[in-house]
Amino acid sequence: xxxxxxxxxxxxxxxxxxxxxxxxxxxxxxxxxxxxxxxxxxxxxxxxxxxxxxxxxxxxxxxxxxxxxxxxxxxxxxxxxxxxxxxxxxxxxxxxxxxxxxxxxxxxxxxxxxxxxxxxxxxxxxxxxxxxx
Amino acid sequence: xxxxxxxxxxxxxxxxxxxxxxxxxxxxxxxxxxxxxxxxxxxxxxxxxxxxxxxxxxxxxxxxxxxxxxxxxxxxxxxxxxxxxxxxxxxxxxxxxxxxxxxxxxxxxxxxxxxxxxxxxxxxxxxxxxxxxxxxxxxxxxxxxxxxxxxxxxxxxxxxxxxxxxxxxxxxxxxxxxxxxxxxxxxxxxxxxxxxxxxxxxxxxxxxxxxxxxxxxxxxxxxxxxxxxxxxxxxxxxxxxxxxxxxxxxxxxxxxxxxxxxxxxxxxxxxxxxxxxxxxxxxxxxxxxxxxxxxxxxxxxxxxxxxxxxxxxxxxxxxxxx
Numbered sequence: 001x002x003x004x005x006x007x008x009x010x011x012x013x014x015x016x017x018x019x020x021x022x023x024x025x026x027x028x029x030x031x032x033x034x035x036x037x038x039x040x041x042x043x044x045x046x047x048x049x050x051x052x053x054x055x056x057x058x059x060x061x062x063x064x065x066x067x068x069x070x071x072x073x074x075x076x077x078x079x080x081x082x083x084x085x086x087x088x089x090x091x092x093x094x095x096x097x098x099x100x101x102x103x104x105x106x107x108x109x110x111x112x113x114x115x116x117x118x119x120x121x122x123x124x125x126x127x128x129x130x131x132x133x
Numbered sequence: 134x135x136x137x138x139x140x141x142x143x144x145x146x147x148x149x150x151x152x153x154x155x156x157x158x159x160x161x162x163x164x165x166x167x168x169x170x171x172x173x174x175x176x177x178x179x180x181x182x183x184x185x186x187x188x189x190x191x192x193x194x195x196x197x198x199x200x201x202x203x204x205x206x207x208x209x210x211x212x213x214x215x216x217x218x219x220x221x222x223x224x225x226x227x228x229x230x231x232x233x234x235x236x237x238x239x240x241x242x243x244x245x246x247x248x249x250x251x252x253x254x255x256x257x258x259x260x261x262x263x264x265x266x267x268x269x270x271x272x273x274x275x276x277x278x279x280x281x282x283x284x285x286x287x288x289x290x291x292x293x294x295x296x297x298x299x300x301x302x303x304x305x306x307x308x309x310x311x312x313x314x315x316x317x318x319x320x321x322x323x324x325x326x327x328x329x330x331x332x333x334x335x336x337x338x339x340x341x342x343x344x345x346x347x348x349x350x351x352x353x354x355x356x357x358x359x360x361x362x363x364x365x366x367x368x369x370x371x372x373x374x375x376x377x378x379x380x381x382x383x384x385x386x387x388x389x390x391x392x393x394x395x396x397x398x399x400x401x402x403x404x405x406x407x408x409x410x411x412x413x414x415x416x417x418x419x420x421x422x423x424x425x426x427x428x429x430x431x432x433x434x435x436x437x438x439x440x441x442x443x444x445x446x447x448x449x450x451x452x453x454x455x
Contacts, residue, residue, distance in 0.1 A: 003161050004224060004249070029225035034249045039232035046238040050231060053244055055153040083150045 005033045005126065005133050008056040010047045011040045012075065015065035020092060024060070027119035031127070044075045048082050056087065057130060058110075063093040072103050080108065088129060092117065137165060141172050144271065149244065152271045156246055156264050170263060176270035178392070180212070183375065184293050186256055186280040186316065187300035192326040194233035195362040196300060196371070197277050201243055202236040203372050204275045212268030213237065213245040215279040216261050219252065226250070230279060244268060256280040256290045259402060265293070289402075291319045292395035295388060296378045298322045298371070301340070303332035317343060320355055322374045328361045353381050412447065421446060 009025050011018050018040055025035045036054050038047065051059050059079065063071055072091050079087060091103065092113040100112035111125055127133075137158070143151035155173075159166045183200070185193045194215065201211050215230035228247035237243040246268070250258055257280045265276045278293055291297055299320035317323065317340065325337045337357045344355040356374045360367030382388035412418050425439045434442070 003157065004226075025227050029220060029227045030223050032220075032224040034219075034226045034228060036228045036231060036247050039229075042238075049238060050245075052150050053153050054247060055150075055157045 002133060003034075005058065005130050006036065006054065006056045007033055007058045007060055007126070008036045008038065008047070008051050008054060009060050009062070010038045010042045010050070011062050012042050012044060012047060012071045013063060013065045013067045014041065015063070016040055017064050018062070020064070021062040024062070024092065024119060024122060027123055028126070031123040033126070044071065044078050047075055048078045048084065051079070051084055051087065052082060057133075058088055058090065058126065059084070060090045060092070063091060063095065066094070068093060068095050068103070069099055072109065073106060076106050076108050090122075090126075092122070137168060141169070144173075147272070149241070152244065152267060153246070156267050159263050159267060160248075160260065166263075170266065173267055173270035177266045178269065180265075180269035180273050180276045181379065182265060182269070182276045182278065182294040182296075184257065184278040184280060184290055184297045185300060186290055186297060186319065188302075189281075191300040191302050192360075192362050193279050193300050194230040196298070196324065196326065196360070196368075197230075197279055198234045198236050199362055199368045200275075200277060200372070200375075201234065203368065205236065205240065205242055209274040210242045210272065211237075211244070212265070212271065212273035212276045213243070213279065214248060214261050214264050214268065214276065215245065216248045216250055216257060216281050218281050219249040221252070224251070244271070244273065250281055257293045259289075259399070262293045262399065288315075288319060289398070292398045295382060295391065296321045296375055298324055298375070300324045300326050301336065302327040303330045303336050317347075317355075320344075321353065321378050322371070323355060323357045324360050324367075324371055325357060326360045326362060328359045328367065329364055333359055333361075353378065417447065418443065 007028055009021050011021055021037070025037050028035045036050065036056060038050050047059065047061065061072065061075060068091065076089050079085065079089060085108070088110040089108055090111040090113070095112055095114050097114065100114060103109050103112050110129060113122055140151045140154055144155055155169050158169050185197055187193055197213060201213065204211050213234065215228070217226055217228045217230065219226040226249035228249060230247055231237070231245060234245055237245045246264055248261055248264060253259070257278055261278055265278055268276050280290060297319050299316045301323060303325065323340050323344070325333050325340070337359050341357045344357065348354050358367055358370040358374050360371055382391065421443060425434065425443060428434045429436055429439050
């Protein structure tokens with residue numbers, strides 16, 4: 001039987017701005033997904049631990065601090081070594097196009113959504129990742 | 134199937150990821166979920182289960198965070214099942230209880246699982262109890278169940294735990310609201326949280342008075358403890374009340390009786406669900422329903438007459454097939 005798509009939304013690092021993450025969480029809820037929101041100031045290790053325990057289908061992080069080139073590869077690497085190799089990672093926030101292109105080349109990073117992305121695009125992107133769910 | 138056996142094997146040796154995967158199997162339901170529940174059931178019964186119920190915003194997650202800290206300090210391992218409501222419109226849910234559970238992260242002795250209610254409206258779903266079974270079988274000493282933030286609960290919550298804590302706050306309506314909601318009927322302990330706000334003492338007195346009226350000689354007297362998680366106050370009273378209730382249950386065979394009552398209630402619910410599914414999926418009812426529904430729309434029968442007739446025909450059917 002089916003379970004709705006379950007997504008972890010986390011804010012790694014030091015920035016305290018989570019309106020974007022909350023807006024996305026609500027948009028995914030309205031699209032019928034189950035969203036585990038972990039709140040601010042999460043270390044990559046905390047995010048991985050939550051993703052393992054919650055057995056989510058997708059990990060989504062929001063980074064507005066400028067530390068995305070450090071945090072996102074770190075999270076992806078940890079996912080690969082802790083049994084979450086098969087779980088995709090997406091990210092949003094203030095991520096310049098050049099950095100986004102580089103991050104998207106990392107295996108397992110499915111999408112990077114910069115400023116101005118509509119919630120509808122994020123929803124349909126995720127739905128496209130899980131056909132039939 | 135082989136995959137499931139492998140997961141169960143790793144689960145038995147304490148692998149967290151396998152426990153999480155097995156919980157997802159249970160969540161999806163169907164034959165695999167049944168296999169998992171059958172396999173874990175013999176290993177359940179060791180954990181002390183504590184349910185935390187109360188309206189949204191009362192501080193349930195924060196209290197669970199504090200209890201987790203205290204139980205961990207006492208060397209106990211902790212599992213948490215936190216249920217939040219699903220949207221009746223989209224079916225989606227935002228599960229935000231982890232935000233408050235700061236003592237959970239970075240500690241292998243704490244396992245937190247969030248759960249969406251998916252249409253269940255009873256405060257704690259049957260599924261929450263099943264996931265608690267998995268954590269119990271996983272060897273967690275304490276399993277904390279956080280109910281949905283509803284102020285109306287069914288008695289089922291009583292059957293989901295050894296101890297039920299109901300969390301109320303001042304300024305959240307008068308005590309009549311609490312009476313109406315039935316929350317007090319299921320409470321083993323009442324915590325008046327956010328007591329830094331005005332009105333806590335007076336609410337505690339009102340609730341105590343109501344609790345006293347319900348008291349029966351020789352039975353548990355529901356304590357009302359005043360807490361303020363913001364100011365770090367009163368959690369020792371709550372912990373004390375929980376230990377006291379634990380001792381009360383362990384005096385004689387009260388815990389066994391309570392668990393047996395719970396098991397019976399749970400089995401009844403399972404039987405009702407199985408019968409409901411069997412009846413609707415069986416070949417008989419669908420056809421007859423359509424036929425009799427036509428007679429109702431034609432005005433030949435009332436819906437009540439039709440339902441009685443259908444139920445009677447099924448009863449006859451089951452007798453004949455014996």
